[in-house]
Amino acid sequence: MAKHNTHRTPGLARTPIAGARKAAYGVGGAAILGSVLVGTAFTGGAAQAAPAAPAAPAQSAPAAQTAAPSAALDSTEKLRWGSRGDNVEDLQKALNDNGASLEVDGVFGKRTHAAVKDYQAANDLQVDGVVGPQTRGALNGGSSTPVGGSASASSSEGSSSSSSIVDAARSAVGTPYSWGGSSLSGMDCSGLVNFAYEAAGIDLPRSSGAIADGGRTISQSEARPGDIVAWPGHVAIYAGDGQVIDASGSKQRVVERSIWGNPTFVSYR
Template sequence: MATSNSHRAPGRAITPLRHSGRALRGTGGAAVLGTVLLGSAFAGGTAQAAPAVPASTPAVASPAAAPAAPTPAKALHSSKKLRWGSQGSSVEKLQSALNKEGASLAVDGKFGKLTHGAVKDYQRDNGLQVDGVVGPETRGSLNGGASVGGAGTSVPTQGASSSSSSGEAIVDAARTQIGASYSWGSSKPGVSFDCSGLTQYAYKQVGIDLPRTSGQQVAAATQISKSEAQPGDIVVWPGHMGIYAGGDKVVDAGRSPGAVTERTIWGNPTFITFR
């Protein structure tokens, strides 16, 4: 009769591995069957998940340098004063600049009543001297405060010699009409003039168009003191005017003596200029 061997080999008992039929989950989600780790490795007795492979990082383009802000274009480039009677492309640019500020002007290059009024409105709205003349301050304001000659550049104003020569030419033109009779509302060279007809005629000979009446001429000009007056400027009395000839003289078409004459200034007139 066979006897069962109830003796066991000496040493530690061996427990058979049993399959539970169900996979367990270890650290990092690796499948463990019994005590065997599948798809992982032991490190120091602890199961660790394999490091994830980093996704390729797309290259980040460095931001492009922002383009420099463009310098605002200047509305007016000419250093010449613009006033009632001025004409040409500079006046066209002035009219366009005023239209951008809310005016409604025809861009015709003629500085007349409407342009004169628009300049005064702009000067009033921007705290400038309200004289209707586009000089350095008004021009600089229309240019956004920029210097008329460009960045870091200034443009000199019309030279004194040029102003002096044109002034003398105005006086000479007025003198050519000495002897013409006085006639209200007239402007007929060699025949007859009234006071503002003579001043308009003399200025036109040097390319400056003035408005017709004495009141319009006063409104379009800049008042100055007698010490600032130069030959070619205008001497003004209530209801009368003439061309300043220098010293204490004026060339004018007066009711008395009824003709164009050169004579000594009288009373306390004011002086205006279109320089």
């Protein structure tokens, strides 16, 4: 009768594998060692990583703040083509704050004049290229009423400048015509207009074309003495009642005479 061999093979120990498996394996055949989950060599199961920590919410950048105007405009001086100085620099900075791209040089020339007109058109202001109370107030972001001023004061100032301009132009009647001149020894049409406006403290462009383009075009019914009457290549001072004062090339002197043809009327006030 055969007997069961109770001898063990030398060097080999019998291990209760089934019991060990039951205690050491979790769902899917993965071995659990403490709190770390690893793959099992017996089943070839893949290791499972612990879930990643949630990312911190992104911080939004602070909203950009609108820059304040670089400079406030002077509340009394009217600026126009030909003006110069610190107030013009402040104007150019204010226009740049509103989208212009000007050199801040303190000279109110062609580019500054065009930028003023663009600003006036964009802000429903009178488009005349002159920085008076309305345009100044809009650029300053406040009231358009000049400090210490009033409508009646402005009207009086306008009447005074009209008289000064016309009186200066009349003082030049009889002066010889001289191309490029602007004095009582001789003057051309734009020289006369500059001579008359200088008497009222107003700087204008030097050429007739720039004078005509630089102001605000008005109708003849709106024209006041001292405004400018312009034809192609020629300018004159409006004297009122259908009369002009001009340095006439054909008459070779400064004269006062009736308006002719279909001129354009231009105001710098």
